[in-house]
Amino acid sequence: xxxxxxxxxxxxxxxxxxxVLWLSPYNYAFQDRDAIMAPSTAQHWTGTDELGRDxxxxxxxxxxxGLTGATAAxxxxxxxxxxxxxxxxxxxxxxxxxxxxxxxxxxxxxxLFLLMMARSLLPLTASPLQTAVTTFLVxxxxxxxxxxxxxxxxxxxxxTAEWMIQGHACGxxxxxxxxxxxxxxxxxxLLPQFLICVPAFIVAEANLGALxxxxxxxxxxxxxxxxxxxxxxLLARSxxxxxxxxxxxxxxxxxxxxxxEIEY
Amino acid sequence: xxxxxxxLARVGRTLLLMLFAAAGTxxxxxxxxxxxxDYREMDTKYTQAAQAxxxxxxxxxxxxxxxxxxxxKSWLNGDLGQSRQYGVPVAELIGARLQVSALLxxxxxxxxxxxxxxxxxxxxxxxKGGVLWxxxxxxxxxxxxxxxxxxCILAEVGGPVLVLSLIVAAxxxxxxxxxxxxxxxxxxLLQGRAQGLSPRALVTMHILPNVAPQLRALATLSIxxxxxxxxxxxxxxxxxxxxxxxxxxxMNRDLPVLVAVSLLMTAVVxxxxxxxxxxxTLEEA
Numbered sequence: 001x002x003x004x005x006x007x008x009x010x011x012x013x014x015x016x017x018x019x020v021l022w023l024s025p026y027n028y029a030f031q032d033r034d035a036i037m038a039p040s041t042a043q044h045w046t047g048t049d050e051l052g053r054d055x056x057x058x059x060x061x062x063x064x065x066g067l068t069g070a071t072a073a074x075x076x077x078x079x080x081x082x083x084x085x086x087x088x089x090x091x092x093x094x095x096x097x098x099x100x101x102x103x104x105x106x107x108x109x110x111x112l113f114l115l116m117m118a119r120s121l122l123p124l125t126a127s128p129l130q131t132a133v134t135t136f137l138v139x140x141x142x143x144x145x146x147x148x149x150x151x152x153x154x155x156x157x158x159x160t161a162e163w164m165i166q167g168h169a170c171g172x173x174x175x176x177x178x179x180x181x182x183x184x185x186x187x188x189x190l191l192p193q194f195l196i197c198v199p200a201f202i203v204a205e206a207n208l209g210a211l212x213x214x215x216x217x218x219x220x221x222x223x224x225x226x227x228x229x230x231x232x233x234l235l236a237r238s239x240x241x242x243x244x245x246x247x248x249x250x251x252x253x254x255x256x257x258x259x260x261e262i263e264y
Numbered sequence: 265x266x267x268x269x270x271x272l273a274r275v276g277r278t279l280l281l282m283l284f285a286a287a288g289t290x291x292x293x294x295x296x297x298x299x300x301x302d303y304r305e306m307d308t309k310y311t312q313a314a315q316a317x318x319x320x321x322x323x324x325x326x327x328x329x330x331x332x333x334x335x336x337k338s339w340l341n342g343d344l345g346q347s348r349q350y351g352v353p354v355a356e357l358i359g360a361r362l363q364v365s366a367l368l369x370x371x372x373x374x375x376x377x378x379x380x381x382x383x384x385x386x387x388x389x390x391x392k393g394g395v396l397w398x399x400x401x402x403x404x405x406x407x408x409x410x411x412x413x414x415x416c417i418l419a420e421v422g423g424p425v426l427v428l429s430l431i432v433a434a435x436x437x438x439x440x441x442x443x444x445x446x447x448x449x450x451x452x453l454l455q456g457r458a459q460g461l462s463p464r465a466l467v468t469m470h471i472l473p474n475v476a477p478q479l480r481a482l483a484t485l486s487i488x489x490x491x492x493x494x495x496x497x498x499x500x501x502x503x504x505x506x507x508x509x510x511x512x513x514x515m516n517r518d519l520p521v522l523v524a525v526s527l528l529m530t531a532v533v534x535x536x537x538x539x540x541x542x543x544x545t546l547e548e549a
Contacts (some may be wrong), residue, residue, distance in 0.1 A: 069480065101277075105284035108530045110492035112409075113510060117289070117522065120514040121296035203408045206495050210410030222408075238548045245411050252406035 006257045013251065014067065017038040026054045028061040029218040039238045046240040050231055058220040059244050063251065064213070066202050066222050074197035076140035077147060078190055084144065085151030086182075090161055100152065106145040114142050115204055119213045131216035135208060139201045140159065147193040154189040158182060164202035199255035206248065222248050278534030286523050287332060293519045294328040322514030333522060334382060342395040349512070354524045358506060362528075365494060365505035371425045373486050377431025380440050383433075388444035398441060404434035409493045430488050431493045443478055447471045480539075482501045487536040491529060506535040 026032070032044070032052040039047050067138055084134040088099040106114070119138045126134065158181075167177050202222065208214040209223010217224060226243035228234060234241050311319070338345055345355035380401075387397045404412075409431060416422045447453065448471070456466050472479075498507035506525060513521035 051473070086337060101284075103281070105281055105288065108281040108285055108533050109526060110488060110494075110529060110533065112492045113507075113529060116471075116511065117514050118292060118528075121292050121517070123297055135450055196477060199406075203406075206408040207410045210408070210414070211496060211499060223410075226408070226411050229411070229418060235418065245415075248408070249403065249406045253402065256402065256406060 003258060006254045010251070010254045013247075013254075017044075017063045020056055020060040020062070024054065024057045024060075025056050027059045028053065028058050028220050030054065030057075037234050037237050040240060046243055047238040049228060050234055053218070055240055055243060057224065059247060062220040062222055062225055062244065063247065065132065065220065066248075067198075067203060067251070069132060070139070070198045070201035070205065073136040073140035073143065073201050074194050076137075077143040077197050077201075079195050080140070081144040081147035081193065082186065084148040086155050086186075088148070089155035096152070096156075100116055102143040103148050103152075104128055106142060107149075111142065112204065112207055113207060114213060115139065116213060118142060128215065128216040128219035132219055132221070135205060135214050135221075136201070139195065139204055143197055143201065147197065149185070150193060151189055155182075155186065158185055161185075178215070179207060195255070195259045199252050199259070202248070202252060202255070265497060268543045271483070274533065276532065276540045278538060281534050282527050282530045285526045286335070289523050289526040290332050290335070290519070291328055293517055293522060294331060296517055331519070344524045347521050348512075349516040349521075350518075352539065354436035354520045357509065358524055358528065361504055361506050361509050364503060365498070368424055368428060368498075368503065368505060369487070369490050369494065372428025373483075373490050374430055376490075377436065377483065377486065379429060379433040379463055380436040384437050384440035384444055385471075386439050389448050389463065394441070394445075400436065401434045401437040404430055405438070410496045410500060413497050417500065424497045424503050427497050427501075428490055428493055432490055435489045436482060436486060440479075443475050443482075444471065447475050448472070484536040484539045488533050491532060 021028075027079055030053060032038075032054070034052070034054040035041070035044060035048050036053070037048065037050055038044055041047070044054050046059070048054055049058070057180035058152060084099060084103065088096040091099065115138060118141070122134050122138065123130075164177065167181055172180070172259060180226070205214055206222040206226055209221050210226045211223075211228075215221035222244065226248075228241055229245065231241075319460065335345065344358070346352065347354055347357055348424045350357060383397070383401070387394050390397070407415075409427065412430065413424070413427050416427055433502075437472060453466060453470055456470055494505065494507035495511055496507075497503070499511045502508070510525045512518070513525060
C-alpha cells in the first residue's frame with residue numbers, strides 16, 4: 001500500500017515537471033535580464049536565479065534529468081554487475097576469485113572519492129549534454145562492484161540448485177537454462193539492486209555537482225541547484241531557493257521507500 | 265587455518281588491493297586529457313631551451329608503466345614523491361593534514377555512534393511508533409552530504425564534526441535498529457521480560473553482549489562511510505585535511521599526491537574491513 005502511494009506521488013511529480021516544461025514560456029536556459037534574483041511573481045512563480053532563469057522550469061528539468069540519468073545509469077550498472085556476477089559464479093573458482101578481487105579493488109576506495117577522481121579526470125569543459133552523459137556514465141561505470149558481489153553470491157547458489165541440476169539432466173541447452181530458469185530466478189535479486197542504485201546515483205550526482213564536477217551549466221541538475229544555496233544575496237531575497245533541496249529530499253524519500261519495502 | 269596465516273593472508277590481500285588502487289589511479293590520471301599540460305610552457309620567462317627541456321622531461325615520463333616503476337622505486341626508498349601543484353614533498357603535505365582528518369573522523373564516528381545507539385536502543389524496543397521515531401534518520405539519509413554541509417554553514421550551526429556525525433548516525437541507525445529489534449525478539453529476552461528484569465538489565469546483561477560482534481563489525485565499516493563523506497565536508501567547510509587535499513589534487517591532476525591519498529584510503533578501508541571480518545570470525549570461533 002505504502003509502495004503504491006509513493007509510486008503515485010512520484011508519478012505525479014514527474015507529470016507535474018513535464019507539464020511545467022511543456023506549458024512554461026521559458027526554457028531552462030532562458031535568462032530574463034529584467035528579473036534577476038526575482039522573488040515569486042506572476043511570471044516566475046518561484047522566482048529566478050542570479051542569471052534571471054526561471055526556478056520552476058529549472059527545478060522541473062533537474063528532476064527529470066536527475067531521474068532519467070540515474071535510472072539509465074542504474075540499468076547500465078545492473079547489466080555490468082549481472083554480467084560480472086554471473087561470469088564469476090559460473091567460472092572456475094580461481095577465475096571467480098580474480099574477478100571478485102577486481103570488484104573488491106573498486107570497493108577499496110570510498111565511492112565518492114573514486115567518482116570524484118574519475119569525473120574530474122574526464123573533460124569538464126564539454127557541452128552541457130556531454131557533461132551530463134559523462135557524469136551518469138561515470139556513476140554507472142563505478143557503481144557496479146557492490147551489486148556484482150550480491151549477484152555473485154546469489155547466482156553461485158543457483159549453480160547448485162536442484163532445478164538447475166534437473167534442467168541439466170533433462171538435456172536443456174545452456175541458452176534455455178539461462179532464459180527459462182536463471183533469468184526468472186535472478187529477477188528478485190536484480191530488482192532490489194536496481195532500486196538501491198537509483199537514489200544512490202541521484203545523491204552522488206548532487207554531491208559531485210556541489211563540488212563542481214557534475215552536469216555543466218546551463219543544464220540544470222540537483223548538484224548545480226545546490227550551489228545556489230551558497231549565494232547569500234539570493235537567500236536573503238527569496239525562500240524559494242530552498243525548493244530544489246526540499247524536492248530532492250522528497251524524491252529521495254520516495255525512492256528510499258521502495259527499497260525499504262523490499263528489505264522488509 | 266591458523267590465526268597467523270589468516271592475518272597474513274588478509275594483510276597480503278590488503279597490500280594487493282593497495283597496489284591495484286595505485287595502478288588504477290596512475291592509469292586514470294595518465295590518460296586524463298591535459299595531464300601533460302605544463303603551466304611553465306605558457307610562461308614567457310622560460311626560454312625556448314628551458315621549454316624544450318621541460319617538454320623532453322615530460323616525454324620521458326609518458327608511459328604509464330614508466331610512471332608506475334618510478335613511483336614504486338621511490339616508495340621503496342621511503343619517498344612518496346613531490347607534489348606537482350605545491351612543489352613540496354607529498355609525505356610532508358599529507359603528514360600535516362593527516363592529523364586534522366584523523367581527528368575529524370574519530371570525533372565524527374564517535375558522536376555518530378553515540379547518537380545512533382542512544383536512539384536505536386529505545387526505538388528498537390518499541391512495539392509501535394518505531395518507524396515514526398526513526399523518521400529523522402530516514403530524512404537525514406536522503407540529504408546529500410554537500411547539502412547538509414551547506415545548510416550548516418547557512419544556519420551557522422555546527423560544523424564538520426556535526427555533519428559527519430549525522431551522516432554516520434543516519435547510516436548506522438538503520439542497521440542498529442534492525443540488529444537490536446532482532447535481539448529484543450529473541451526467546452531469552454522474552455523469558456527475561458517475563459521474569460521482570462528491568463529494561464536496563466536486559467540491555468546491559470543480554471542485548472549488548474549478544475550483538476557485540478556485529479556492533480564491532482559495523483563500527484569498523486563506519487570508517488568507510490565517514491571516509492566517503494570526508495571529501496565534500498572538508499571542501500565545503502574548508503578544513504585543511506586529506507579530503508580537501510585529494511579534491512585539490514584531482515582538480516590539478518597532481519599524480520603523486522593522488523596516488524599517495526589513494527594508497528592511504530585503500531589501506532584504511534582494507535584494514536577496517538580486515539578488523540571487522542576478524543572480529544566476527546573470532547566470535548564465531
